[in-house]
Amino acid sequence: MMKTTIRYILLFALLALAGCTKDGEDPRYPHASRVVLVYMAGDNSLGGYAWDNLDAMRRGMTSVTSGSRTIAYVDTPGENPRLVEVTSSGTQTLYTWPSPHNSVSAATVREVVSLVRTLAPADRYGLVLWSHGLAWMPSWATGYLTRSKARIGDTWPQTKHDGEAPETSAFFVPAAFSASASMPVTATGSASADRPIPTASVPTSWPATKWFGQDTGESPAGYLDTEQLSEAIPSGVFDWILFDACFMASAETLYALRDKAERIICSPAEVIADGFPYAEIMAELLRPEPDLRAVCETYYRNYADDPRPAYRSATVSLVETSQLEALAAATASVLGAALTTDPEVLSVMDLNRVQPLDRYRRHFLFDMGSVVGELETRGLVPALLAEAWRAQLARTVIYEAHTPTMLGLALDACCGLSMYVPYADYADLNEYYRSLGWYAGCYPADYNIAQ
Known part of the structure; x- marks a missing residue:
């Protein structure tokens, strides 16, 4: 109780300081045309990827025009959560919470959004939700989470719902591939017959994740379900949301968020843990009127054209929530x-x-x-x-693209x-x-x- 009280006293003091100017705006945090909040719930097996993605964002900021900002909430194993600004020269810490907390609680999401709106006032906001994900699935349904495509001798890229998988992106190329092998990809239509040769399956226990996010610092681990996330995200703040997490292009989950943003970028299947190519998309995301189709296309081509055959797996959708x-x-x-x-x-x-x-x-x-x-x-x-x-x-679904397979799963149909x-x-x-x-x-x- 004492830690929680101190936390909120410090937070209140910070918010008060931010508002203590004659015109109500702190000169250290000038008004921006666009702010992108990247909410990184990474207190789990994705922790190492958070830093790689932050560095990619830094590189992406080198081509961003002035007047827009990227603010990241970062919660990774062994460190207190913090709010940082990502610039072309690195990250600057804006606020560090005095103790660990559950990054996938509705209260924390609301707190972070409120803090960012105070410290980084803007005409428009975009939201990147970065973590594990498993659509609308309840956390107790562990009996369904047994992998069917695990391979003997092949370690495929970790995806953003492999909560207990080792933090590595190393892999062995199946015998069906060579380093120069080509694998057709398509944005529409049927999958090609050029698919990995299946091997014997080895059932492996997978984590019990809820709709979005996982915080293994909690005991038991924390998760955020559909209704909680819908309650946590305020309506009328974000004009777009990008889910850097698996399985978010679910009709059930998107319907629950239909009044949270005008458009949502998401994947109906898995997302490889390397995530979105932030070095290439930050400039577009930070425009006052971003071309979200171009962002989707960049993500798709990043994996579809990957020289490593095992990484040529991607599905992506752009959803018009008003529909x-x-x-x-x-x-x-x-x-x-x-x-x-x-x-x-x-x-x-x-x-x-x-x-x-x-x-x-x-x-x-x-x-x-x-x-x-x-x-x-x-x-x-x-x-x-x-x-x-x-x-x-x-x-x-105003944009949809998919590779012929998703880590060995043939995608003969994928409407988005x-x-x-x-x-x-x-x-x-x-x-x-x-x-x-x-x-x-x-x-x-x-x-x-x-x-």
């Missing part, structure tokens, strides 16, 4: 039609017929277009209704968003799923979800 309610309504029409004809179609669906976007043995993230296509193919959804849904999807299918064998997840806003907006009120 998410219309997408939920269109999805409700599709699901309503299918469930009216066959009330058990989802609970008994052959999941092998739809495209998974996760690499677990028990898939729970599926390509939305693939699910709607399967319902249409089975004659449960009229073609006109399915086409109307696709038209709304195109208004919602994932969704969950309430399958009968997933009774525990189904009960939790009913608590999500997306479920309430898309499923008939009298639908008896499989339990």
